[in-house]
Amino acid sequence: MTLAPPSAPTPGIAPADRVALLARCRAIVSERHVLESPSALTVYESDGLPGYHRRPTFAVFPGDRAEVLAVMSALAERGVPFVARGAGTGLSGGALADGTVLLGLNRLKRIIALDPVARTATVEPGVVNATLTRAAAAHGLHYAPDPSSQSACTIGGNVAENAGGPHCLKYGVTQNHVLAATIALPTGEALTLTRDDATRGYDLLGAFIGSEGCFGVVLDVTVRLTPDPEKILTLLADFTRVDDAAAAVSAIVAAGILPAAMEMMDQATIEAVESSVYAAGYPRDAAAVLLVEVDGAAVGLDEDAAVIEAHCRAHGARTVRIASDATDRARLWQGRKKAFGAMGRVSRSLAVQDAVVPRTRLAELLTAITAIGVAHGVRVLNVFHAGDGNLHPNIPYDAQNADESTRVHAAMREIMQRCIDVGGTITGEHGVGLDKLGYMDALFTAPTLEAMCDLRTVFDPTHRANPGKVIPVHRCREWRAAPNARQS
Amino acid sequence: MARRAEREAVVTRADEMVLEAVRDATAASRAVRIIGGGGWAEAHAAITPDAIALPTRATAGIRAYEPDDLTITVGAGTTLAELDAATHPHRQFCPLAPPGTDDATIGAVLATGIAGPTAATWGRPRDLTLGVTVIDGHAREIRAGGRVVKNVAGFDLTRLTVGAFGTLGVIVEASLRLRALPAVDESWLLTDADAAAFASWRRGPYAPVASAALDEGTLVRIAGNATFVAAARAALRACGTITSVDPRRWHALRASHPRALPPLAWSPLAARVKTAFDPAHTLNRGLVPR
Ligand SMILES: Cc1cc2nc3c(=O)[nH]c(=O)nc-3n(C[C@H](O)[C@H](O)[C@H](O)COP(=O)(O)OP(=O)(O)OC[C@H]3O[C@@H](n4cnc5c(N)ncnc54)[C@H](O)[C@@H]3O)c2cc1C
Ligand SMILES: Cc1cc2nc3c(=O)[nH]c(=O)nc-3n(C[C@H](O)[C@H](O)[C@H](O)COP(=O)(O)OP(=O)(O)OC[C@H]3O[C@@H](n4cnc5c(N)ncnc54)[C@H](O)[C@@H]3O)c2cc1C
Numbered sequence: 039m040t041l042a043p044p045s046a047p048t049p050g051i052a053p054a055d056r057v058a059l060l061a062r063c064r065a066i067v068s069e070r071h072v073l074e075s076p077s078a079l080t081v082y083e084s085d086g087l088p089g090y091h092r093r094p095t096f097a098v099f100p101g102d103r104a105e106v107l108a109v110m111s112a113l114a115e116r117g118v119p120f121v122a123r124g125a126g127t128g129l130s131g132g133a134l135a136d137g138t139v140l141l142g143l144n145r146l147k148r149i150i151a152l153d154p155v156a157r158t159a160t161v162e163p164g165v166v167n168a169t170l171t172r173a174a175a176a177h178g179l180h181y182a183p184d185p186s187s188q189s190a191c192t193i194g195g196n197v198a199e200n201a202g203g204p205h206c207l208k209y210g211v212t213q214n215h216v217l218a219a220t221i222a223l224p225t226g227e228a229l230t231l232t233r234d235d236a237t238r239g240y241d242l243l244g245a246f247i248g249s250e251g252c253f254g255v256v257l258d259v260t261v262r263l264t265p266d267p268e269k270i271l272t273l274l275a276d277f278t279r280v281d282d283a284a285a286a287v288s289a290i291v292a293a294g295i296l297p298a299a300m301e302m303m304d305q306a307t308i309e310a311v312e313s314s315v316y317a318a319g320y321p322r323d324a325a326a327v328l329l330v331e332v333d334g335a336a337v338g339l340d341e342d343a344a345v346i347e348a349h350c351r352a353h354g355a356r357t358v359r360i361a362s363d364a365t366d367r368a369r370l371w372q373g374r375k376k377a378f379g380a381m382g383r384v385s386r387s388l389a390v391q392d393a394v395v396p397r398t399r400l401a402e403l404l405t406a407i408t409a410i411g412v413a414h415g416v417r418v419l420n421v422f423h424a425g426d427g428n429l430h431p432n433i434p435y436d437a438q439n440a441d442e443s444t445r446v447h448a449a450m451r452e453i454m455q456r457c458i459d460v461g462g463t464i465t466g467e468h469g470v471g472l473d474k475l476g477y478m479d480a481l482f483t484a485p486t487l488e489a490m491c492d493l494r495t496v497f498d499p500t501h502r503a504n505p506g507k508v509i510p511v512h513r514c515r516e517w518r519a520a521p522n523a524r525q526s
Numbered sequence: 527m528a529r530r531a532e533r534e535a536v537v538t539r540a541d542e543m544v545l546e547a548v549r550d551a552t553a554a555s556r557a558v559r560i561i562g563g564g565g566w567a568e569a570h571a572a573i574t575p576d577a578i579a580l581p582t583r584a585t586a587g588i589r590a591y592e593p594d595d596l597t598i599t600v601g602a603g604t605t606l607a608e609l610d611a612a613t614h615p616h617r618q619f620c621p622l623a624p625p626g627t628d629d630a631t632i633g634a635v636l637a638t639g640i641a642g643p644t645a646a647t648w649g650r651p652r653d654l655t656l657g658v659t660v661i662d663g664h665a666r667e668i669r670a671g672g673r674v675v676k677n678v679a680g681f682d683l684t685r686l687t688v689g690a691f692g693t694l695g696v697i698v699e700a701s702l703r704l705r706a707l708p709a710v711d712e713s714w715l716l717t718d719a720d721a722a723a724f725a726s727w728r729r730g731p732y733a734p735v736a737s738a739a740l741d742e743g744t745l746v747r748i749a750g751n752a753t754f755v756a757a758a759r760a761a762l763r764a765c766g767t768i769t770s771v772d773p774r775r776w777h778a779l780r781a782s783h784p785r786a787l788p789p790l791a792w793s794p795l796a797a798r799v800k801t802a803f804d805p806a807h808t809l810n811r812g813l814v815p816r
Contacts, residue, residue: 200678211676213685214653229795235641235650235689238813239791240799244652244685248678268731292594294617294706335731338754394674396595426676461590466676474679481679485666490681492802496795508680 050137051095055116059139062112063098071099071145082140085128086187088387089437090472094121094135099142103162103228103257106146110255111226113139119502120224122251124164124195127187129390130471132199132250132507141255143194149173150258157263158217163194163256170261179263182209185467186375194256200248202467204299204374205331207425209264211467213247218260221246221253224503228257245493250469251504253497267333270298271343272361274370275350276324280304280408283326284401286353287424290330291397293349295342300425301329301374304404307381307421311373314380318373324356328424329374377421378432385434389446393454395462397427406456407431414449416442428466429457455480470508478510487513540584540601541659541667541698547580548696548808549665557811560692562634563605565626568785569638569691574812582633585698588612590673596704597656597673602633602697609702618704621648623776625783633697639689640788642780643736644747652688654703660687660695663804673701686799692810694803708749711735712759713773717743719766727765732758738779745775790814 051059063072073079074096083091100106113120121135123142133140146162149170153159154177161170167188171180184203185191191201197219202211209215218232231243246253277283283302290300303311308320308327320327328350332342347358361367373380382388395403404420411418411433422430431453435446454464454477464470464477478487491514494501501514551558559570559577585601586608593616600609607628613619623642624635636658641650648654657671660683670683687695716724724744728734732754736747746768748758762768792815800807800814807816 200682202676206676210649210653213682214649229793234791235639235645236788237791238691238788239689239793240694240796241639241652241685241689242793242795242799244688245682245799247685248682252681265729288594291596292706294709296705335754335757337731337757338751341751341753394672394676396592396597396674398592398594423676427674428676461673463672463674463677463679465679466674467678469678470680478680483667483669486668486670486683487680489662489666489668489670489683489803493681493683493686493799496798496802 051118051139055118056095059112059116059118060096063096063109066108066112067098067100067105071101073097082123082126082135085126085131085133087129087131087390087473089389090131090134092134092136094140095137097140097142099145101145103146106141106143106255106257107222107226107228109141110222110224113502114225117500117502119505121504122194122198122255124192124198125166125190127191128195128199128471129392129468130465130473132469132471132504134472136506138505143255144192154179157265158260159263160258160260161193162258163192163197165193167191167193167196174263178266180266181215181261182206182264183212183215186378193259193261197247197256197259198249198251199467199469202423202428204301204423207300207423208296208298213244215262216243216247216259217262219243219246220257222255222257224254224498224500246497248469249494249497250471250508252494252508254503267298269336269339270331270333270367271339272367272370273330273343273346273350273358274320274361275328275330275347275355275358276321277326277328277353277355278324279354280326280404281401282354283328284404284424286328286350286355287400288398289349289353290346291425293345295332295345297330297346297425298333299329299331300423302420302422302424303327303329303374303377304420306417306419307377310380310384310419311377314376314383316372316376316380318369320373321357329370374421381419381432381434385436387435387437389433389435389450390468391429391431391450391453392465392468393429393431393457393462394466395427395429395457395460397425399460399462400424400427403429403456403460407453410449410452410456414445416446416449418449423466426466427462472507475508475510478513484513488515491515540603544580544582544585544696544698545661545665545667547578548661548663551578552663552665552806552808555806557808560637560696560810562603562631562637563629565630566634566638566785568787569813572787572812573810577811580696582631582696582698585633586631589699593618596706597675597701598704599673599699599701600632601699602631604632606630606632606635613704614707617707619707620654620702620704622651622654623780624651625780627781632700632702636688636697636700637690637692643738643776647733647735648705649703652685655684655688656701656703658684658687658697658701659699660697662695663806663808668695671701675703691813693800693814694809696809709751710755711747711749711773712755713771713775714746714748714759714762714768715743715771716746716762716765717767717769719744723765727761732761734758736776745771745779747776
């Protein structure tokens, strides 16, 4: 058999265990919150990333914490693996359950507490990101991490993926906003992880965030809420050359201005957006547009915007305009936030990529990406968090077409290798999941992957939580040591 | 080019020597005491007295620095003063400002993980660390994280290392986030303050970069572009009497920080982490329970 990722085998469930567990789960969460028919499970066979399909043996949707813990204890008793799932908007195949039990957390959607004075909120894992911000709005606060999927994705999924978003350039990613979390270890034991910098101990909360469902299940999260800025200025700059736009990004970063967000879209993306219902008024003939936002105290903000505008013009921007009002700003942002959706419309499938490079290498990488696309006969659409160097080169294609699929994958592999070669990484926010397992060996040394696997073993000694994800299984000590583990 | 290769060879040799020292100590069932600048005696006193001294200063050096990326990679033995000397000419800095002096090494600052007064605005050590290379108790060289500002590949061993007091691994290299020096940066002493007015100033749009309560008043630091700082200063003045202060006052404050070792926060899960990375308690034995 081949040991190569990404096809890490997951152990199946013995039929007797399945029958017994189904009965136990129905008793815990009631009949209607357990799904097992193939038709009912169809939606749970994939996540936000088209192209991967895995069928869970059944899906169970607990309604509160006690039910989650009871289900997890039942799974633990029989040693059955499971995969936690929030809204299923993930873009790395992370929430797919291959013959294992799918544990849906989307019914746990209570905002447990919101303290406008302390500027914190405690929420259940199924609370949708944008719902929390809406609840905080009355107090002039918001939850800062704003993935483009914020109207659907859950806080539990955000914690598991350490999600980012356009405004993370200034405000930081999920990791910077979580103050505490109650988690359930795969044994069904609940514990609270906090952060206290005034003690001597390990940052277990920090280690848990971004663990992609492999360390346990998030039961509740306490997050920091951020005061709404006094004023926001959104600039749209358009360029006739992609390099110029990338150089402008580097110049703005180097000048020491920290915009709230700095996003870039190339010509192919602009075309997709402008041809869709999300048309934002981006100039269709531009090679690239930059969307730059500054926010904060009203006083002094115009100066920052002026510096940004000057850098854009110095790097060849044709026009730079500032959104006239909140409606105009929302329209400019809508084009950006719905860009993936607009791309999805132009083809059957969309290969979504997520890599980070040093910001000074952006122009070079964009040129290389175009060349790689040409060489493989595929069209790459770029829409990305330019201020962080976080690229999203996406390729629309037809997954039914075997030849085209092969070319798309070859192009993606080359793009990722280039990102690694310039000192970058293979994911800035979407996680490794299933999709990026095959790049892990190129990015990390063997002892580093083994150490990551060791950390996972601390939380999940029997590797039952989201098995086969994140770390190629041949890098784990236990797997190498146990010959039985190779049979499946 | 040749010079650069030579320098990298020297640097790698220093890292290798740390690895060999840990391997030898583990083989001999001995413990090692990791030393940065050696400036915090209280931390060293808590380590078992028969531990072999493991100095890390030789790893010092700027290993990669592209100023326009606002990131830097340094050997763990590099001091805060050396980091400033490399970055200030480019009008950049790393906002680490831990208790003690600028002779502290980056390895120690990250190992102790303690934040300075600017942490709430400019980030704590763990927020500023993009990646670390550590030698764990199995004498494995672990290259965690990376050099770019956003990265979710794999499990977060960087976060685990920062604040672990060297008990999970010896830090030999670190990549850090930098910031541009603010255009204007002022420190003020606020006296005769209207407490409510000051509290609301602090929570509002003029939130300061740092503030510290002293016997004689409140030390406040405001930074940003000239227009912003002028407005923030005017609003602060409305809260009480303000007097301009030498920014070195912040250094004095760091030096006078209490020296005692912070209390231990331990759990069965933490003990399992320790066992995974340093089962023989080779590293800084005595700092966490056995
Ligand atoms: C159009 C679009 C735009 C996007 N834009 C962004 C973006 O800007 N930034 C960004 O970071 N991401 C983005 N994403 C990706 C995705 O939305 C995020 O990864 C999000 O955090 C996933 O949340 P979810 O609730 O959908 O999780 P799911 O997809 O259900 O699960 C994701 C992972 O989290 C685990 N998980 C879920 N819930 C829990 C829990 N309670 N406990 C433990 N583990 C759990 C799962 O096992 C899985 O590994 C985008 C996705 C789409 C479709
Ligand atoms: C007056 C004073 C008060 C202080 N108060 C506190 C406090 O309250 N809380 C706190 O956390 N820190 C405190 N510190 C520590 C301080 O913030 C820095 O961590 C310290 O000054 C670093 O100096 P150093 O290089 O001389 O480290 P050292 O004194 O050499 O080492 C400090 C600790 O870090 C470990 N260490 C050093 N280098 C490494 C490495 N490369 N890898 C792994 N571990 C390493 C050492 O084993 C030791 O435990 C204080 C320091 C001083 C001088």
